[in-house]
Amino acid sequence: MFSQINSFGLNGLDACLVTVEVDMARQLPGFEIVGLPDAAVKESRDRVRSSMRYCGLEFPQCKVVANLAPADMKKIGAIYDLPILMAVLGAMGHFAQECAHSAFVGELSLKGDVRPVSGVLPMVMQAKAEGLKRIFVPVDNVAEGAVVKGIEVYGVPDVSTLLQFLDGKGGLSPEPSPKVRENGVFYGDFCEVKGQQAAKRALEIAAAGGHNALLIGSPGAGKSMLAKRMPSILPPMTFQESIETTKIHSVAGQLSKDTPLCVHRPFRAPHHTVSPAGLSGGGSVPRPGEISLAHNGVLFLDELPEFSRPAMEILRQPMEDGRVTISRVSGTVSYPCSIMVVAAMNPCPCGYFGHPTRPCTCSQQQVSRYLSRVSGPLLDRLDLHIDVAPVEFEQLSSSQPEETSSAIRARVERARAIQTARYEKMGITCNARLTPSMLQEACPMTDDAVALLKKAFDKMGLSARAYDRIVKVARTIADLDGEERIGKTHIGQAVQYRSLDRKYWLNGKN
Numbered sequence: 001m002f003s004q005i006n007s008f009g010l011n012g013l014d015a016c017l018v019t020v021e022v023d024m025a026r027q028l029p030g031f032e033i034v035g036l037p038d039a040a041v042k043e044s045r046d047r048v049r050s051s052m053r054y055c056g057l058e059f060p061q062c063k064v065v066a067n068l069a070p071a072d073m074k075k076i077g078a079i080y081d082l083p084i085l086m087a088v089l090g091a092m093g094h095f096a097q098e099c100a101h102s103a104f105v106g107e108l109s110l111k112g113d114v115r116p117v118s119g120v121l122p123m124v125m126q127a128k129a130e131g132l133k134r135i136f137v138p139v140d141n142v143a144e145g146a147v148v149k150g151i152e153v154y155g156v157p158d159v160s161t162l163l164q165f166l167d168g169k170g171g172l173s174p175e176p177s178p179k180v181r182e183n184g185v186f187y188g189d190f191c192e193v194k195g196q197q198a199a200k201r202a203l204e205i206a207a208a209g210g211h212n213a214l215l216i217g218s219p220g221a222g223k224s225m226l227a228k229r230m231p232s233i234l235p236p237m238t239f240q241e242s243i244e245t246t247k248i249h250s251v252a253g254q255l256s257k258d259t260p261l262c263v264h265r266p267f268r269a270p271h272h273t274v275s276p277a278g279l280s281g282g283g284s285v286p287r288p289g290e291i292s293l294a295h296n297g298v299l300f301l302d303e304l305p306e307f308s309r310p311a312m313e314i315l316r317q318p319m320e321d322g323r324v325t326i327s328r329v330s331g332t333v334s335y336p337c338s339i340m341v342v343a344a345m346n347p348c349p350c351g352y353f354g355h356p357t358r359p360c361t362c363s364q365q366q367v368s369r370y371l372s373r374v375s376g377p378l379l380d381r382l383d384l385h386i387d388v389a390p391v392e393f394e395q396l397s398s399s400q401p402e403e404t405s406s407a408i409r410a411r412v413e414r415a416r417a418i419q420t421a422r423y424e425k426m427g428i429t430c431n432a433r434l435t436p437s438m439l440q441e442a443c444p445m446t447d448d449a450v451a452l453l454k455k456a457f458d459k460m461g462l463s464a465r466a467y468d469r470i471v472k473v474a475r476t477i478a479d480l481d482g483e484e485r486i487g488k489t490h491i492g493q494a495v496q497y498r499s500l501d502r503k504y505w506l507n508g509k510n
């Protein structure tokens, strides 16, 4: 007897249909799995056998061959346990009818419990695209699957319950789509940060233009606090962005039952000891790394100089391309990573260089060496350097209400709308993505703005690479003001955000 069952495998972020065929022949008893299975798939044999025994079913006393098609795709992990078991039952003459137009994914325990797997969201999306009527997934993953409308998604706790249901005795029902909480809690609101007007304004500019930013300040100045609130002033994710981000978290196995859909822009803050692979993704079963988990959101690099060189270097390409490619023996996968990078650092080893009251105890060389730990090309990609001065006591203790994130976000969204309209035909979305060749067209300046820019270069000793950055940031400031042309004040403000380019920092204390 022969039977076949639909299942799904992962290829990067996308799922593809895998057909599990089982054939039984009157030969010496045996159980084989073919079709490029890895070790975990081969071990399915034991889990399937044992699960059947636990459910009171006898494994057929003949030669059983399970084939996973297409044969040229590598099958990874234990997700094929459940479909293999169903295909074996089918070949024994059970439930063939009931399994038509259905798909199964899930790992089994020896006792027949169905264990969670990663990547259920893209699998359910693909099942729907294939025109299937229903899909059975592990009960722990059912919430993320149910996000997809137009297909019945069943959460299966164990094999017995599933068989009872297929037998027409009930016990399972399609999962309703989860209610998406529109106004869930962010990591915090900007109104909780007292004072810090200058830093808040700078972060508003960063959010408005999609600029990467570097916060520089003494310990306890509030850098981490400010950075964490960054997602709360970015425009809300579109449904499409939300699905994309959720897919990455699904494939990484990072979705919880309570948050089946990522509705807020992610905020990822990997520790500075993170390995390059932890950032970019990798592993024998390739998994998305921190860069991709931050897709459509913020990647926060706290204590930037403490990150290893290789870790910093690995960020360069993905920051530019919005995609990260991982090569493995099993093939190449690529994950999207459209991110905003916010980094934080102390200005010097002791932390108090430039502090209004506490003296810095570092030598000039120590300060330079500390700064030079940050990879140049990475520093180059951080458009805004934001000096975070410690907040004064009067402000900390003041009961004056501070502006909320949603008020700031409203201005950010207005500035983004201007950019969307301007770049409609240029293939970019925000000012941060302007290439040198686009600058001229997108950034017209008044004469006194040009004059000020020239003066800034001559007098302040700005580096050449600062030019593009200043113009882009000035473009965003002008957009926030609703101005078509970049004026003198916009340039003036933008220049302030290049503190690391000013010569005095590297060449001597002022």
Ligand SMILES: Nc1ncnc2c1ncn2[C@@H]1O[C@H](COP(=O)(O)OP(=O)(O)OP(=O)(O)O)[C@@H](O)[C@H]1O
Binding pocket: 192, 193, 194, 195, 196, 217, 218, 219, 220, 221, 222, 223, 224, 225, 226, 346, 391, 396
């Ligand atoms: N402007 C502020 N308003 C309210 N609380 C603040 C402010 N600045 C700092 N704090 C308080 O100080 C704590 C420390 O701030 P935070 O951790 O953000 O500092 P940091 O600049 O990241 O320091 P480090 O360099 O040590 O990492 C915050 O958790 C917060 O409680």
Ligand SMILES: [Mg+2]
Binding pocket: 223, 224, 225, 302, 344
């Ligand atoms: Mg901190």
Ligand SMILES: [Zn+2]
Binding pocket: 348, 349, 350, 351, 352, 353, 360, 361, 362
């Ligand atoms: Zn110091």
